[in-house]
Amino acid sequence: MGSEVVRIELDDERSQLSGTVFDLRERTVDRTSLVAAIRDEDSPYTVECVTPGPVHDRVGIITASMGLNSRTALAAAGRSRGLETQYDDRIDRLAGELDDLTAAIDDEREPPSGPPPTAVARLRERTAELRGQIEALEATGADVTDARARLRETAARRSELETKRIAAEQSRERTRERRDRRERRLRLEDRLANARRDARAALVARLREEYARAVSAIVPEAGEPFEAPAPTAALAVCRVARIRAPVVLAVDHFETVEDGADWLDAPVVRL
Amino acid sequence: MLLVVTYSRAARRTLRNVCSAHEESVVRQFGRAAMFEATELSAFHALRMQEKHGLDVEIDRVERFEPASVPESVREAATAYENRDTPSLPYRQFASGRDHPDPASMRGEPLE
Numbered sequence: 324m325g326s327e328v329v330r331i332e333l334d335d336e337r338s339q340l341s342g343t344v345f346d347l348r349e350r351t352v353d354r355t356s357l358v359a360a361i362r363d364e365d366s367p368y369t370v371e372c373v374t375p376g377p378v379h380d381r382v383g384i385i386t387a388s389m390g391l392n393s394r395t396a397l398a399a400a401g402r403s404r405g406l407e408t409q410y411d412d413r414i415d416r417l418a419g420e421l422d423d424l425t426a427a428i429d430d431e432r433e434p435p436s437g438p439p440p441t442a443v444a445r446l447r448e449r450t451a452e453l454r455g456q457i458e459a460l461e462a463t464g465a466d467v468t469d470a471r472a473r474l475r476e477t478a479a480r481r482s483e484l485e486t487k488r489i490a491a492e493q494s495r496e497r498t499r500e501r502r503d504r505r506e507r508r509l510r511l512e513d514r515l516a517n518a519r520r521d522a523r524a525a526l527v528a529r530l531r532e533e534y535a536r537a538v539s540a541i542v543p544e545a546g547e548p549f550e551a552p553a554p555t556a557a558l559a560v561c562r563v564a565r566i567r568a569p570v571v572l573a574v575d576h577f578e579t580v581e582d583g584a585d586w587l588d589a590p591v592v593r594l
Numbered sequence: 595m596l597l598v599v600t601y602s603r604a605a606r607r608t609l610r611n612v613c614s615a616h617e618e619s620v621v622r623q624f625g626r627a628a629m630f631e632a633t634e635l636s637a638f639h640a641l642r643m644q645e646k647h648g649l650d651v652e653i654d655r656v657e658r659f660e661p662a663s664v665p666e667s668v669r670e671a672a673t674a675y676e677n678r679d680t681p682s683l684p685y686r687q688f689a690s691g692r693d694h695p696d697p698a699s700m701r702g703e704p705l706e
Binding site: 430432498501502505506508509512513516 | 601602603606626648649650652
């Protein structure tokens with residue numbers, strides 16, 4: 324196999340290191356900065372290497388106190404080797420649909436609410452009342468000028484409220500449409516998550532034996548391999564995976580760093 | 595009561611967390627929705643969720659359903675129809691031969 328050459332430049336000295344196996348235990352190296360440099364994030368160090376993939380995110384740095392979901396990591400290891408599953412077409416299709424739908428989703432919020440329905444109803448009643456009064460006054464031949472003015476005013480207020488009510492209803496309708504799209508998105512996301520879960524399970528089933536052998540090579544008396552301590556599980560996943568970016572080792576499991584790099588078949592930095 | 599419906603995985607997660615942390619306010623929880631007692635505290639939780647997730651959280655106020663608020667003719671029709679002798683008989687036909695309200699008239703009648 325043979326790993327690609329990795330170049331490391333630390334901040335404290337101008338010397339550049341290069342190779343596939345690095346034992347930096349004698350030096351003061353900040354682990355976080357080193358990992359950031361490997362992942363091409365902001366860092367005082369520079370590391371030239373193959374861009375790490377998803378499996379490196381999970382097992383690329385192995386410490387005594389790490390946590391790990393070993394099944395998910397093992398599935399990622401399978402992907403790093405280019406393994407495919409019967410669910411992949413479905414995953415691609417759902418992910419595509421989800422992207423399209425997400426592009427059509429906006430977060431615009433409508434003005435909160437219109438006038439309370441009771442306000443409109445009250446004005447409607449008031450208008451009818453005033454009309455009744457005017458008719459009654461006219462029947463007696465009395466002056467209806469004031470009553471008419473009141474009616475006009477009430478009617479104007481009522482029509483203003485009605486307009487606001489209709490606008491509020493339309494805005495509710497638009498909000499409902501926005502939520503309909505969100506509902507479809509949620510359903511798609513759930514289906515996609517299920518398909519991804521199925522794919523992970525298929526990958527795990529396929530690699531289970533290989534992984535169990537790797538675990539028992541590290542800890543011969545190991546029981547259920549998925550219940551192995553996280554650093555052990557991570558080393559086993561690393562061995563199963565095809566990793567070309569450097570693995571940062573902060574645990575003692577190998578006689579020499581070279582042994583570790585050979586067994587993992589990956590570039591290794593021992594801190 | 596307050597009905598809170600969520601429209602994203604993140605909002606649904608938040609709702610589940612809120613429900614388990616504040617069981618005393620929860621009347622009923624259904625997957626991605628939940629009903630809370632109509633208190634200021636429930637409104638506070640609901641508004642917090644909406645602040646966090648925007649349109650992915652819908653808040654509505656709902657009332658308890660009282661069968662007594664439904665006209666007797668409608669309640670009787672429901673009972674009679676569910677106890678009909680011919681299971682395949684559509685309601686419209688069932689109602690026309692008897693003294694039950696037809697669907698069109700019920701559709702236009704808002705509940706009290």
